[in-house]
Amino acid sequence: MNRARPALLLLSASLIPVIILAAGMGWFFVAEQRKSLDEGVRARAATIAATVQRELNTQIQLLSVIADSPRFDLPVSRSSFTETARRLRERVPGWEQIRVSDEVGNVVLSLPPLEASSSRRVIDTESYDRLLRSGEGVIGNIVIGPKGQAAFAIRVPIERKDKLRAVLSAVIRPAMVTNLLHATGLPDTWPAWIVDGQDRLVASTGSPELAGKKGDEFARFSGSGVGLANLKAGGDLRVAEVALEETPWRVRVGIPLAEYDQLARKAWMLLIAGCCFTLLLSGAAAVLLHREVNARHRERESIANWQRMDALGKLTGQAAHDFNNLLMVFQSGVEGIKRRRNDEQRVTQFLGHMSDGVARGKAITQRLLSFSRRSNQGATHIELDGKLADLEPLLRQALNDAIVMDVNVPNDLWPVHADPAGLEIALINLLTNAREAMQNGGRVTVSARNVPQGATVDPMLRGEFVALTVTDTGKGVEPPDLLRVFEPFFSTKENGRAGLGLTQVHSFAKAAGGTVKATSLIGHGSAFILMLPKSTAPRMPREHEGPELDLPKTILIVDDTPASLESVRLALDGLVPTIYTASSGAEALGILERHPDVESVVSDIMMPEMSGIELAEAIARKDTRLPVVLMTGYSDKLEAGLEIARPVVAKPFKNEDLAAALAAERLKTVQLGNVVRLDTSSKG
Incomplete structure (x- = not known):
């Protein structure tokens, strides 16, 4: 029995998470199925809404073409109107009646003609007023006519010389919309209905005779989006509502709540069964665990102590190695701040050194990537006057306090096409090279000028360029060394460190489609001329000149x-x-x-x-x-x-x-x- 207890305990412990996972996965699966049903109902409603909207837009466009025809130039001849309307009704069977009304809503012309006892005022005044305000075609609400029949109107303005002269309307029976509902292929158990802006029923899949009545006569629905509804004929629904884009109409599609809740019942049954089985196994595992703990307490305690000591030794060594490497960079700065915490200038200097330690690693990576880059990846439009103004604080950090830096950029300087990151690194490398050449201080000048076509320092270059020049007053470079300054690992530094900075500048210039040249006079300094191609893109407006970002809609x-x-x-x-x-x-x-x-x-x-x-x-x-x-x-x-x-x-x-x-x-x-x-x- 002592040997069987660990096996039973292991089996029980392994089955518990499996059962919990299975129950959770089952619940998740059912939840996803319900979510899929909600999305399906919403998609059906959106499809019907798009279909109805497209059909209504087609009707408005057709009526607008007719309103713009010369036959409806005012005053409209009654005989001409009758003939045109008769032909339209033959070709568009859905148009029950065609009318022309004046600006105040009086029906002037109608086919079929209005009966003598009928009112000659427009019934749906809400849509009529909406057209007068907007001057565009509208879809009216469902109304009940004099004979008790439901209909809605599409209306378009009759405009001449940009002024509304009259309104052309086509009265349509809801049967057209009902046919669209049936044509969408809804499941037989899924009802669908459409209500207008006044929540009156336009069409439905099951009760076309209710058209024109309040939507509650078919189903009572509250809220928007996805919610519940009660059918007047009996039954509860899970309903999705989607509004048409250009009309106050709304499409509602429902799924019987019994179908929807059937998945939930399965999920609850699965969850209850999983919980019961889990509790049973947990009780058995608890009993076995209690006996196993009592039987092997001493042995396990001894092994655990040995394991803890072994793990602690390994963890200590690895942690010491990693943390020493990480914290060594900041140790000197911390010690310096402790000694001079009231010296704000020194504390700021220490913090700067600590920040430079982080930035130096990033800069080395960027330099290596830039040195290995063979193409002009990331090239974009750069306006040097603004770019150099933004970079000036960073560039000054590449020098020391004994060196004065001047930046001279003309106002009419052309923009260039280059990699911004590569340009920043190239300038920092040039200034670093100038600093090394002026150990006792001096002056560095960063200047730029436009170079028209044919005036470049390299006869192989074609087109217009911008010359970016970095001049120093250092010791200069010997003529033999001047020919090799851009070679990888060539350096004249006294500390013997290999120089890749000027190599990066050369690689950047070539990748940008330009070049770099160096001149020097021993004892008077050096000048490095970076030739960058002119950008063909237009100058971008300054932040204060333009409003927001020019992004598409x-x-x-x-x-x-x-x-x-x-x-x-x-x-x-x-x-x-x-x-x-x-x-x-x-x-x-x-x-x-x-x-x-x-x-x-x-x-x-x-x-x-x-x-x-x-x-x-x-x-x-x-x-x-x-x-x-x-x-x-x-x-x-x-x-x-x-x-x-x-x-x-x-x-x-x-x-x-x-x-x-x-x-x-x-x-x-x-x-x-x-x-x-x-x-x-x-x-x-």
Whole structure:
């Protein structure tokens, strides 16, 4: 029995989480099924609403075309109206009556003609007033006519010279809407009905004779979205309500509550059974555990003590190693702050050194990546006057207190096209190199000038460039060494450390499509001229000149990484009214087919099956005017030097960077759209 107890205990303990997990999974499955039912009912209601709205819009468009025809130029001839209305009723059987009424709601013309005893005033004054206020076609509420029949009207203005002269209306029986309800293929047990803005029944799947009566005559529903309803004929429903986009009508679709709750009953039965079985096994396990604890208490205590000591020894050694490596950087700063905690200047200096320790590691990584970069990844439009003003505090930190730095940038300086991160690192490397050359202090000047075509320092360069020059008053470089300053690992530093800073500057300049030149005079200093190509994009407005970010109203974001996709969506949430997301290129193309209103696409480059570059090409084949901006954290194709025609923003990016890339891409697509293609097939 002593040997069987551990086995029974192990079996009981292993079955308990399995049963709990099974019950939880069952409950989760049922909850998901109920959620799926809710989504299905809501989707059905949305489909019906879209179908009805599309049909009503078609009716309004048709009536608007008729209202704009010369036959309805005022004054309208009665014979002309009668003939036109007769033909319309033959071609559009759903139009029960066609009327022309004046601005105050008096029916002037009607086919069939109004009876002598009938009122010549418009019955549905609410929709009539709505048309007079908006001047656009409207769908009226359901009303009961003089003969007790329900109908609703579609109304459009008759305008001449931008002034409303009369109103053209078509009276439609609810049977047309009822037929649309039956045509959507609802399950037989799912009722559906439509109510107008006054909660009167327009149409229903089961009781067409109730049209025009209060919606409660068919089913009593309270709330909005998803809720419960009681059928007048008996029975409870789980109902989803969806409003039509351009009318006060609402579509309601219900599923019998018995079908909906059947899943809940299964879940409760499964949960109760799982709880009972779990309690039984837990009791058995508790008894076995109590006996096992009493039988092996001493042995287990001895083993536990040995294990704790062994684990403590290993943990202490590993923790000491990791924490010493982590805290050593800050130890000197902490000690210095303790000694001079009242010396604000020294404390600030210590904190700066501690912060530099963190920044130095990041800077080394960026330099290595920049040195290995073979393409102009992340290149974008840079306005150097603003960029250098923002970087000036950072650049001064690359020098020491004995060095004076001047920044001279003309107001008419051209923008450049380069990688912003690479530019920052290149400037820091140039200033660091200047600092090493001026051990006893001096002056560094950062200047820039426009270089027109044909005036560059390198005859191999073509086009317009901006020359960014860093000049120092250091000791200078020997002529033989001046030819090798951009070589990897070549250095003239006295400490013998290998220099990769100028190599990075050279790599950055070449990747940007420019070059870097060095001149020096022994005893007087050196000058490094960084040639960067002029940007063709227009200058961006300053923050005080322009209002908000120039972002599209509707955007599609494509990324196969869920976290990255959600991060970009959240960053644009509130700035872009409508955002669609896709996790693959195929899904993105499907969304573009269903939503032609998408104004811009932002896609990740590295995706399986279809990359962002291939997606951009597929979009261009269908719509050359749709702007596409690519984003990437790393792309081997771009690093290998692949040239693509779309802007690329590097992750992580700011909303301002994305807005600038989208603006540049929109400008390019507009320019391409304005190109007139000559027809070379004609002769003569």
